[in-house]
Amino acid sequence: MARMMSSTLSLYNFYTPSFSHASSIKNSTQIFSPPNNNDHNPCFQCNATKKPSFVDQILDYIEGGPKLRKWYGAPDLLPKDGSVTQEDVDPDVDEARDAILVTDGDCDIGQMVILSLIVKRAKVKALVKDRRAALEAFGTYVESFPGDANDKAAMSKVLKGVRAVICPNEGFLSKVGSLRGVQHVILLSQLSVYKGAEGIQALMTSNAKKLAEQDESTLMTLGVPYTIIRAGSLQNTPGGAQGFSFREGAAARGSLSKEDASFICVEALETIPDTGLIIEVANGEEKVSDWKQYFTELIEKQGKVQ
Numbered sequence: 450m451a452r453m454m455s456s457t458l459s460l461y462n463f464y465t466p467s468f469s470h471a472s473s474i475k476n477s478t479q480i481f482s483p484p485n486n487n488d489h490n491p492c493f494q495c496n497a498t499k500k501p502s503f504v505d506q507i508l509d510y511i512e513g514g515p516k517l518r519k520w521y522g523a524p525d526l527l528p529k530d531g532s533v534t535q536e537d538v539d540p541d542v543d544e545a546r547d548a549i550l551v552t553d554g555d556c557d558i559g560q561m562v563i564l565s566l567i568v569k570r571a572k573v574k575a576l577v578k579d580r581r582a583a584l585e586a587f588g589t590y591v592e593s594f595p596g597d598a599n600d601k602a603a604m605s606k607v608l609k610g611v612r613a614v615i616c617p618n619e620g621f622l623s624k625v626g627s628l629r630g631v632q633h634v635i636l637l638s639q640l641s642v643y644k645g646a647e648g649i650q651a652l653m654t655s656n657a658k659k660l661a662e663q664d665e666s667t668l669m670t671l672g673v674p675y676t677i678i679r680a681g682s683l684q685n686t687p688g689g690a691q692g693f694s695f696r697e698g699a700a701a702r703g704s705l706s707k708e709d710a711s712f713i714c715v716e717a718l719e720t721i722p723d724t725g726l727i728i729e730v731a732n733g734e735e736k737v738s739d740w741k742q743y744f745t746e747l748i749e750k751q752g753k754v755q
Contacts, residue, residue, distance in 0.1 A: 546612035546630060548572040549718065554583055554593060558617040558637065558683070561711035563591055569715070574611060576621075598624035615714050616664070623663035627671075633721045634675045635714050636668055641679045641700035641729060674724060676717045676744075681705040681731030688712060694733025703731025713740070720744035726751060 549566055553559040554575030566573045573591045576598075577583040583593035596603045598621050613633040616622060628634065643651075643658035668675050681703035688708025713730060719741045726748055737743050 546610055546632065548574050548592075548611045550607065550611045550614045551575040552598075552614060552616045552621040553618055554591070555579075556618055557685075558707050558711045558714075561708060562615055562617055562714055563587065565711060565715040567591070572610075574607065576607065601626060613718055615718075617711070617714065619657060619660040619664050621664065622667045622671075623660065628673050631673050633718065634668060634671070634673050635717045636664060636675065636677045637710055637714055638665060638677055638679045639683065640665060642682050645701040669725060674721050675726070676720075676722060677725070677727040678710070678713055678717065679727065679729045680710050683707050683710055691732040692734045692736045694731050694735060695728060696733075697729060699731040699733065700729040703733065705731050716740035717744060720748065722748045722751075
């Protein structure tokens with residue numbers, strides 16, 4: 450995967466500590482590689498003239514060890530075997546709904562969303578295939594679950610304390626059944642792209658199209674406020690390099706950087722529609738300086754149309 454989020458800090462104004470990092474991230478699988486303290490030597494820089502990439506900075510303070518995690522406000526790492534304590538799974542303990550669940554912490558966009566949420570100091574949960582690998586990558590900044598959306602009992606525990614859900618791809622919502630107590634769901638959908646596919650491409654994406662259709666229709670009937678972001682064809686290109694296009698048909702005809710897609714998903718958390726909001730987006734010429742205001746205006750405009 451192309452180097453992720455190289456320009457994200459300057460464009461999106463993430464206010465994070467700046468650290469130097471000698472190594473670079475070449476592909477998404479390296480995000481889940483155990484840290485090698487011999488490869489780099491993190492050091493604190495308050496006003497560096499040349500900022501490291503977004504992912505480098507995140508990995509620096511995640512891989513910095515328990516001392517740096519305590520400075521940031523995180524507890525010590527859980528056991529290396531990835532075991533779960535009784536406190537983690539006690540269904541009778543009431544919790545405030547303050548967590549964000551990312552339904553696929555293994556895919557590129559899911560990882561980008563997680564990193565963006567860490568920067569915002571959000572409480573993050575994630576569904577992953579390998580809990581220990583996620584623990585080694587993100588430490589206790591992320592509470593990881595090797596859950597299956599078809600397992601109702603497991604999902605009940607995963608959703609405990611969750612206020613919002615971000616779905617970076619299709620296939621989760623049509624299986625989960627209920628999101629009782631969740632206050633907002635953000636779905637990144639490629640349905641417009643799948644519908645516009647022809648020939649061999651249409652055959653290759655037919656299953657994904659079916660899942661996307663099921664997810665969207667299910668989400669609209671769950672009774673939970675939702676934001677569906679129908680994105681253009683997702684590309685491994687640097688985020689922040691272009692503006693956006695929100696015109697009707699933009700998603701079917703255009704493309705969108707994965708970094709930009711993950712950023713929009715996180716920004717959508719700040720504005721909860723009364724019922725639902727559907728937008729199309731691809732990279733284009735339009736600049737957005739205040740996403741909360743932009744989403745608010747879209748919701749108000751949609752209300753007037755209805």
